[in-house]
Amino acid sequence: MDIEPKLSVQPELFLVGVDADADIIGTAMAGYAGHRGWFNYLAVAPDKRRSALGRQLIHAAETELTKRSCPKTEFASSGRQRRRAGVLPKPGLPAGR
Numbered sequence: 536m537d538i539e540p541k542l543s544v545q546p547e548l549f550l551v552g553v554d555a556d557a558d559i560i561g562t563a564m565a566g567y568a569g570h571r572g573w574f575n576y577l578a579v580a581p582d583k584r585r586s587a588l589g590r591q592l593i594h595a596a597e598t599e600l601t602k603r604s605c606p607k608t609e610f611a612s613s614g615r616q617r618r619r620a621g622v623l624p625k626p627g628l629p630a631g632r
């Protein structure tokens with residue numbers, strides 16, 4: 536998994552949102568290698584969505600990237616994530632279905 540290596544490289548750019556019971560309800564992983572910043576693994580627990588947690592996680596990651604003078608960012612997502620979100624068609628299906 537990517538969590539262990541991330542804890543040894545810019546661990547402060549791995550953000551975890553917790554609720555009052557300290558249960559994990561959101562994550563965002565960011566990185567900056569000197570050219571542009573990246574966001575990965577943005578996710579909010581299904582029952583906590585549409586309450587601005589995703590926005591807060593991105594804002595917190597942007598704040599950390601800005602401290603490093605990061606001039607621009609991109610959002611990284613896998614094809615599987617985009618298919619799940621309905622942005623890409625499933626493999627084998629023609630575009631637009």
Ligand SMILES: CC(C)(COP(=O)(O)OP(=O)(O)OC[C@H]1O[C@@H](n2cnc3c(N)ncnc32)[C@H](O)[C@@H]1OP(=O)(O)O)[C@@H](O)C(=O)NCCC(=O)NCCS
Nearest residue numbers: 577578579583584585586587588589590591612616617620
């Ligand atoms: C994407 C995700 C992180 C958003 O988290 P969230 O906490 O619900 O987002 P917020 O409440 O902070 O909303 C932020 C903005 O995104 C919009 N938004 C959130 N979910 C949306 C959806 N399904 N469709 C359209 N807009 C959406 C909100 O309306 C808001 O915009 P606004 O302030 O202009 O109204 C969450 O839906 C999620 O975990 N999805 C599954 C994992 C995923 O797809 N991650 C992205 C990897 S590709």
